[in-house]
Amino acid sequence: MCAEKIQRFLMAIVLTIAMVLFATGNLQWGVIIQTFVIVMIVAWALTDFCPSLWFFKKVFGKCPQKD
16 A cells, blocks of 8 residues: 555544544544644645655655556
8 A cells, every 4th residue: 555545544544533532522532633634734735745644655655656
């Protein structure tokens, strides 16, 4: 598996955890996790740098280009 796919799965898992925390009444932790994800995505959009994607590229390599 390549870095971009792993990063997308990780984001989906983290957002699922936040959703489960909201559903179980742990609102504070759900808000903290969701805010963290939002801040990371906004930082990625503004700077074109994502720390988790940078790390995963170092460990797993980039995905091959699709035509």
